[in-house]
Amino acid sequence: MPETQFMPQTQSQTLAEKIRSRNARVGIVGLGYVGLPLAVEFAKAGFTVTGIDVSAEKVRRVNAGDSYVGDIPSAILAPLVEAGKLRATTDFGVVRELDTVNICVPTPLRKTKDPDMSYIVSACQEIALGFHAGLLVILESTTYPGTTDELVLPMLAKSGLAVGSDFFLCFSPERVDPGNPNYHTANIPKVVGGCTAACTEMGRLFYAQALEHVVPVNGTQVAEMVKLLENTFRMINIGLANEMALMCDRMRINVWEVIDAAATKPFGFMPFYPGPGLGGHCIPIDPFYLSWKTRQAGIEARFIELAGFINGQMPQFVVDKVQSALNEAAKPVKGSRIHVMGVAYKRDIEDMRESPALDVMLLLQRRGAILTYSDPYVPKIRVDGLDLTACPQEAAAAADCTVIVTDHTAFDYPALVARASLIVDTRNALKGVNSAKIVRL
Numbered sequence: 308m309p310e311t312q313f314m315p316q317t318q319s320q321t322l323a324e325k326i327r328s329r330n331a332r333v334g335i336v337g338l339g340y341v342g343l344p345l346a347v348e349f350a351k352a353g354f355t356v357t358g359i360d361v362s363a364e365k366v367r368r369v370n371a372g373d374s375y376v377g378d379i380p381s382a383i384l385a386p387l388v389e390a391g392k393l394r395a396t397t398d399f400g401v402v403r404e405l406d407t408v409n410i411c412v413p414t415p416l417r418k419t420k421d422p423d424m425s426y427i428v429s430a431c432q433e434i435a436l437g438f439h440a441g442l443l444v445i446l447e448s449t450t451y452p453g454t455t456d457e458l459v460l461p462m463l464a465k466s467g468l469a470v471g472s473d474f475f476l477c478f479s480p481e482r483v484d485p486g487n488p489n490y491h492t493a494n495i496p497k498v499v500g501g502c503t504a505a506c507t508e509m510g511r512l513f514y515a516q517a518l519e520h521v522v523p524v525n526g527t528q529v530a531e532m533v534k535l536l537e538n539t540f541r542m543i544n545i546g547l548a549n550e551m552a553l554m555c556d557r558m559r560i561n562v563w564e565v566i567d568a569a570a571t572k573p574f575g576f577m578p579f580y581p582g583p584g585l586g587g588h589c590i591p592i593d594p595f596y597l598s599w600k601t602r603q604a605g606i607e608a609r610f611i612e613l614a615g616f617i618n619g620q621m622p623q624f625v626v627d628k629v630q631s632a633l634n635e636a637a638k639p640v641k642g643s644r645i646h647v648m649g650v651a652y653k654r655d656i657e658d659m660r661e662s663p664a665l666d667v668m669l670l671l672q673r674r675g676a677i678l679t680y681s682d683p684y685v686p687k688i689r690v691d692g693l694d695l696t697a698c699p700q701e702a703a704a705a706a707d708c709t710v711i712v713t714d715h716t717a718f719d720y721p722a723l724v725a726r727a728s729l730i731v732d733t734r735n736a737l738k739g740v741n742s743a744k745i746v747r748l
């Protein structure tokens with residue numbers, strides 16, 4: 308027999324074989340908008356997946372096959388749970404039995420706009436307790452460049468195991484776009500970069516089993532920076548569109564028509580649109596992870612700060628629009644009934660995180676408006692200063708002014724135009740409709 312047959316397998320060979328044969332036991336830490344779809348994709352690809360979350364309620368719902376993420380119908384989740392391919396737990400003890408762990412926990416900002424790394428740190432502390440040779444760990448939470456190498460690696464390397472040979476560590480940015488009917492976890496190209504070349508290769512091999520296209524890059528910092536470039540690009544271009552809207556407003560030019568006409572250029576232009584302000588867990592937050600890190604390196608991220616300033620003005624601009632529209636009708640905001648259409652941060656989803664609708668509503672309330680709202684995805688709003696229950700869009704008929712903040716496709720826009728007395732449209736939802744009662748951003 309050839310001598311090589313008696314050589315012990317390396318951790319790398321053993322893990323690669325488990326991944327290729329889909330016998331690797333996959334763990335996903337954090338079962339939210341990112342983690343649950345990822346868990347489902349790997350379960351669909353034939354892996355046995357264990358989701359770990361600190362929320363007992365989410366764990367209970369996953370195990371009941373009851374999805375709470377819009378893009379994952381329960382009809383997809385439930386059969387995977389029933390077949391034993393996917394289960395959830397609050398117990399990190401399962402890490403001892405896992406071969407791979409993806410970390411998909413939140414990365415919010417502190418009030419000071421500094422990164423809040425507490426979720427990543429807490430997840431890694433728990434993972435470290437069950438850490439063992441042969442494990443592949445991939446951080447997916449959006450974060451500043453350097454997090455994987457400078458924060459996560461030292462916590463795992465305390466085990467005495469060597470990265471790249473005993474265990475494997477990567478960063479892979481999540482690019483999921485909730486509510487997007489064309490792109491979802493499986494068909495969005497997956498960028499992955501590891502602490503070593505062997506880590507990158509293990510990460511590539513892992514994702515290639517369940518996702519359509521994997522893009523390996525050299526190192527974790529490149530992968531971390533990819534995500535920040537993408538979201539900063541978006542934030543700054545939205546900032547430019549919003550500044551255009553402010554300028555066009557002053558000059559009485561229809562900004563929507565300008566952007567649509569510019570977008571007919573077949574090269575060198577990509578349309579971005581103005582709106583009531585930024586929302587969601589990514590675009591308003593991620594660029595500040597980058598500016599925080601670059602400040603430490605002595606570089607001020609000026610585009611980011613400027614776009615943040617302009618985007619931050621938009622809720623106030625919307626309220627000023629409402630005020631001047633009501634003034635035309637000789638009504639003050641104080642005591643006026645104002646109906647807000649759409650409060651989720653974007654069209655056709657239920658996510659309220661950082662939604663600009665909340666700022667618009669709080670500002671209107673502060674000026675004495677009497678508020679109502681409709682949103683088919685958000686039955687109640689309970690946040691500091693707002694305690695409201697959704698009503699049917701017919702409530703717009705009784706309002707002095709209706710503000711379209713989020714342009715859900717479920718709204719009946721022709722009926723709205725027929726019944727409302729005054730409409731401030733912050734999304735160009737009423738594109739092509741000519742009526743003196745419509746005021747556009």
Ligand SMILES: NC(=O)c1ccc[n+]([C@@H]2O[C@H](COP(=O)([O-])OP(=O)(O)OC[C@H]3O[C@@H](n4cnc5c(N)ncnc54)[C@H](O)[C@@H]3O)[C@@H](O)[C@H]2O)c1
Pocket residue numbers: 336337338339340341342359360361362365411412413414426429430447448449450481482483484485588589
């Ligand atoms: N939502 C998006 O569209 C999106 C897109 C791309 C990237 N991201 C990034 O992905 C990450 C996750 O975002 P999300 O939208 O899925 O967040 P989410 O709040 O929907 O889900 C995070 C989950 O992690 C759980 N969790 C918190 N701390 C934990 C811990 N210590 N251990 C185990 N579970 C824990 C929470 O209970 C929650 O279920 C963030 O960094 C975010 O910036 C989000």
